Amino acid sequence: MKIVYGGDNITIKRSVDSGTEEQRNIVKEIIENVRVNGDSALQEYTQKFDRTEIKNFFVTEQEIEEAYSDIEQDMVEIIKEAAENIRSYHKNQLKSSWMVTKENGSILGQKVTPLDSVGVYVPGGTAAYPSSVLMNVMPAHVAGVKRIVMVSPPGENGKIPSAVLVAAHIAGVKEIYKVGGAQGVAALAYGTKTIAPVDKIVGPGNIYVALAKREVFGDVDIDMIAGPSEIAILADDTAKAKEVAADLLSQAEHDIRASAVLVTTSENLAVAVAKEVEQQLSNLPRKEIAQKSIEDFGLILVKETMEEAVETINELAPEHLEIITEDAFERIGAIRHAGAIFVGRYSSEPVGDYFAGTNHVLPTNGTARFSSPLNVEDFQKKSSVIYYSKNAFFENAEKIAAFARLEGLEAHARAIESRYK
Amino acid sequence: MKIVYGGDNITIKRSVDSGTEEQRNIVKEIIENVRVNGDSALQEYTQKFDRTEIKNFFVTEQEIEEAYSDIEQDMVEIIKEAAENIRSYHKNQLKSSWMVTKENGSILGQKVTPLDSVGVYVPGGTAAYPSSVLMNVMPAHVAGVKRIVMVSPPGENGKIPSAVLVAAHIAGVKEIYKVGGAQGVAALAYGTKTIAPVDKIVGPGNIYVALAKREVFGDVDIDMIAGPSEIAILADDTAKAKEVAADLLSQAEHDIRASAVLVTTSENLAVAVAKEVEQQLSNLPRKEIAQKSIEDFGLILVKETMEEAVETINELAPEHLEIITEDAFERIGAIRHAGAIFVGRYSSEPVGDYFAGTNHVLPTNGTARFSSPLNVEDFQKKSSVIYYSKNAFFENAEKIAAFARLEGLEAHARAIESRYK
Numbered sequence: 001m002k003i004v005y006g007g008d009n010i011t012i013k014r015s016v017d018s019g020t021e022e023q024r025n026i027v028k029e030i031i032e033n034v035r036v037n038g039d040s041a042l043q044e045y046t047q048k049f050d051r052t053e054i055k056n057f058f059v060t061e062q063e064i065e066e067a068y069s070d071i072e073q074d075m076v077e078i079i080k081e082a083a084e085n086i087r088s089y090h091k092n093q094l095k096s097s098w099m100v101t102k103e104n105g106s107i108l109g110q111k112v113t114p115l116d117s118v119g120v121y122v123p124g125g126t127a128a129y130p131s132s133v134l135m136n137v138m139p140a141h142v143a144g145v146k147r148i149v150m151v152s153p154p155g156e157n158g159k160i161p162s163a164v165l166v167a168a169h170i171a172g173v174k175e176i177y178k179v180g181g182a183q184g185v186a187a188l189a190y191g192t193k194t195i196a197p198v199d200k201i202v203g204p205g206n207i208y209v210a211l212a213k214r215e216v217f218g219d220v221d222i223d224m225i226a227g228p229s230e231i232a233i234l235a236d237d238t239a240k241a242k243e244v245a246a247d248l249l250s251q252a253e254h255d256i257r258a259s260a261v262l263v264t265t266s267e268n269l270a271v272a273v274a275k276e277v278e279q280q281l282s283n284l285p286r287k288e289i290a291q292k293s294i295e296d297f298g299l300i301l302v303k304e305t306m307e308e309a310v311e312t313i314n315e316l317a318p319e320h321l322e323i324i325t326e327d328a329f330e331r332i333g334a335i336r337h338a339g340a341i342f343v344g345r346y347s348s349e350p351v352g353d354y355f356a357g358t359n360h361v362l363p364t365n366g367t368a369r370f371s372s373p374l375n376v377e378d379f380q381k382k383s384s385v386i387y388y389s390k391n392a393f394f395e396n397a398e399k400i401a402a403f404a405r406l407e408g409l410e411a412h413a414r415a416i417e418s419r420y421k
Numbered sequence: 422m423k424i425v426y427g428g429d430n431i432t433i434k435r436s437v438d439s440g441t442e443e444q445r446n447i448v449k450e451i452i453e454n455v456r457v458n459g460d461s462a463l464q465e466y467t468q469k470f471d472r473t474e475i476k477n478f479f480v481t482e483q484e485i486e487e488a489y490s491d492i493e494q495d496m497v498e499i500i501k502e503a504a505e506n507i508r509s510y511h512k513n514q515l516k517s518s519w520m521v522t523k524e525n526g527s528i529l530g531q532k533v534t535p536l537d538s539v540g541v542y543v544p545g546g547t548a549a550y551p552s553s554v555l556m557n558v559m560p561a562h563v564a565g566v567k568r569i570v571m572v573s574p575p576g577e578n579g580k581i582p583s584a585v586l587v588a589a590h591i592a593g594v595k596e597i598y599k600v601g602g603a604q605g606v607a608a609l610a611y612g613t614k615t616i617a618p619v620d621k622i623v624g625p626g627n628i629y630v631a632l633a634k635r636e637v638f639g640d641v642d643i644d645m646i647a648g649p650s651e652i653a654i655l656a657d658d659t660a661k662a663k664e665v666a667a668d669l670l671s672q673a674e675h676d677i678r679a680s681a682v683l684v685t686t687s688e689n690l691a692v693a694v695a696k697e698v699e700q701q702l703s704n705l706p707r708k709e710i711a712q713k714s715i716e717d718f719g720l721i722l723v724k725e726t727m728e729e730a731v732e733t734i735n736e737l738a739p740e741h742l743e744i745i746t747e748d749a750f751e752r753i754g755a756i757r758h759a760g761a762i763f764v765g766r767y768s769s770e771p772v773g774d775y776f777a778g779t780n781h782v783l784p785t786n787g788t789a790r791f792s793s794p795l796n797v798e799d800f801q802k803k804s805s806v807i808y809y810s811k812n813a814f815f816e817n818a819e820k821i822a823a824f825a826r827l828e829g830l831e832a833h834a835r836a837i838e839s840r841y842k
Contacts, residue, residue, distance in 0.1 A: 075823065130828070221792065253832040342808075344809070349836065350834070351817075355821045382794060399503075402495070403496075406584060410674070411707065418664045
């Protein structure tokens with residue numbers, strides 16, 4: 001693993017795959033076809049892309065029961081506990097409507113309303129992660145969204161992976177459809193005879209899913225398009241090389257474009273971690289992926305001072321940040337940009353991926369500068385509430401009319417004056 | 422104005438201008454040119470599009486002073502009072518960081534951080550609205566954004582309209598540049614020698630500005646792309662036709678694609694408003710615009726019951742909603758989708774455009790189903806904070822490792838186990 005001493009701060013930018021012209025055209029055609037032909041188009045594409053024939057996209061209770069029988073009971077309990085932890089953390093994000101009143105009788109406020117309906121996309125095949133089901137569904141539940149729909153492509157056996165179905169059931173999803181890809185996104189956005197449309201689509205997917213989400217954005221809302229995973233670790237010589245290396249590799253195994261960066265004030269740690277990474281790589285099942293990721297986007301930066309190290313972290317604005325230093329808590333305040341901050345030796349990043357309760361859908365590729373983890377507010381929206389009493393109105397009517405005329409909007413001024421002229 | 426009795430609920434969709442292929446290419450070229458040639462590209466485009474030569478884009482204190490001398494003192498006071506009202510309303514939206522602690526020593530929380538820097542785009546020419554400066558800048562201020570930059574195209578006289586400069590100064594903007602269009606957006610997104618880049622760009626603009634914002638989105642954040650303005654009025658026979666008509670026209674004068682809809686249970690009101698609209702139109706300065714808007718997107722819907730009327734409002738999901746009924750407050754609860762809700766006879770929509778303190782940047786074209794008014798949280802972002810104590814870790818380590826292995830992510834499991842194996 002490459003070690004860089006001192007030097008300028010480095011931002012690691014990966015090319016976000018924005019698709020080819022051809023891919024965009026394919027997606028547009030699929031969406032158009034689904035809008036026109038509905039379910040039959042879904043069947044056609046499922047046959048073509050998923051190589052299976054689906055007559056009824058709706059996942060039945062019996063299919064759910066079968067899925068449970070595939071999963072060890074211990075594992076079911078673990079998923080349930082994780083779901084509970086996620087619910088309990090996200091409840092703290094729930095916003096209430098509020099108002100402020102004035103003695104002149106006027107009231108200003110903000111009404112908070114959950115979205116009517118949300119669609120959660122869950123990728124198929126090897127990328128099928130039950131944890132991702134929990135992370136996308138639970139915040140919508142906590143927000144109070146009444147209708148939560150899940151779509152996921154069936155395997156060649158015509159089924160959605162059992163662990164995904166179990167997680168969806170535990171998360172309380174009542175409406176699951178065996179359809180994926182751009183066609184699944186189109187169905188969620190515009191609806192078919194079987195699948196009623198939703199107001200927002202969330203969840204990860206391949207390039208076709210990402211392009212489809214971009215395409216329908218505006219007609220419905222979407223979540224951020226996630227890039228490859230990242231971890232940055234801020235550590236001093238109190239950190240254990242073995243643990244730091246293992247945490248770096250836990251991100252590297254995700255994707256050859258994932259990035260794993262150690263920023264440290266300790267030369268000894270830097271050297272020891274580099275060695276540990278090589279050793280631990282050697283017997284990883286996903287060695288090829290992790291190795292390529294470490295080669296291309298792995299980095300160890302040695303900084304003179306902890307202040308410089310922290311500034312480098314802010315430059316990186318990493319998706320995941322671990323702080324493994326003597327005074328870890330003291331460092332939080334200076335971190336301006338990070339999706340999730342894991343504090344201390346025992347807060348290994350997978351703790352947040354699966355179990356602690358925080359969301360693992362996080363801003364990637366430097367967007368932590370302006371984006372947030374997926375949260376309850378992504379499933380609520382606000383309406384301003386304005387009540388002007390007669391008194392409040394007459395106190396201010398002429399000022400408002402004057403402001404309108406300053407902007408050359410006479411009808412605005414007259415709307416005010418129509419109340420007394 | 423067209424009156425429709427009963428009938429199905431109607432959604433009024435206007436084509437959102439997404440630009441031509443040619444326009445998109447022009448914008449891409451401009452952005453690329455600014456990225457490569459910086460200030461000189463800005464000068465070139467300003468010469469070309471704004472027909473004026475700008476040597477120094479930065480607006481000096483002297484220019485601000487000159488602007489003040491252009492504006493009546495009364496008007497300055499009104500703008501100041503409006504700014505204060507906006508600040509005081511938006512302060513209620515300010516979020517704090519929070520944490521929850523457990524007896525086992527673990528801590529979960531959310532750190533709220535303002536964006537480092539924000540760019541506010543202010544359109545030039547006749548569309549120059551000081552109110553829009555206040556509405557876009559004040560929430561960023563309240564959020565705690567340290568660097569707020571404003572860009573606006575100069576007129577042929579090489580100046581930004583005085584009212585805009587005064588509003589910007591009152592809103593506390595320290596950094597104003599005389600550059601607009603796609604080149605202004607490019608400068609904000611990628612920076613030049615004169616203009617340092619920002620993390621988020623907000624504010625309305627023409628199609629080139631909108632396309633440029635879409636183009637840079639991802640490298641920086643942007644606000645929603647606003648469509649033409651809308652008002653829906655929910656009224657019964659307690660409403661005054663003259664006032665309702667005037668309020669409808671106050672939106673219609675904005676844009677020929679603006680929409681103004683009355684939904685009422687009163688046939689008498691419907692007829693009277695239709696007549697009033699014709700009369701009031703006759704002597705409006707912006708008559709041509711308002712008339713076209715009323716013809717194409719104006720509508721009066723008469724409903725049997727208030728419940729049906731409310732459901733129609735939810736179908737419309739209007740940007741602005743006025744409730745002028747006997748029991749106006751009681752209706753708020755059933756309104757699920759509206760950008761801003763104006764309650765009662767004296768809460769005429771321009772009250773919110775200029776003065777009350779709520780934001781006038783609101784979701785248009787049905788996006789109130791999933792979007793919110795511009796607010797303080799648009800200028801803050803969150804970082805999850807996870808601290809697992811040694812106890813919390815060992816309580817859960819094996820479950821977390823098991824979950825990771827269920828998803829086939831061995832390195833995640835080993836990261837956990839590296840703490841004890």
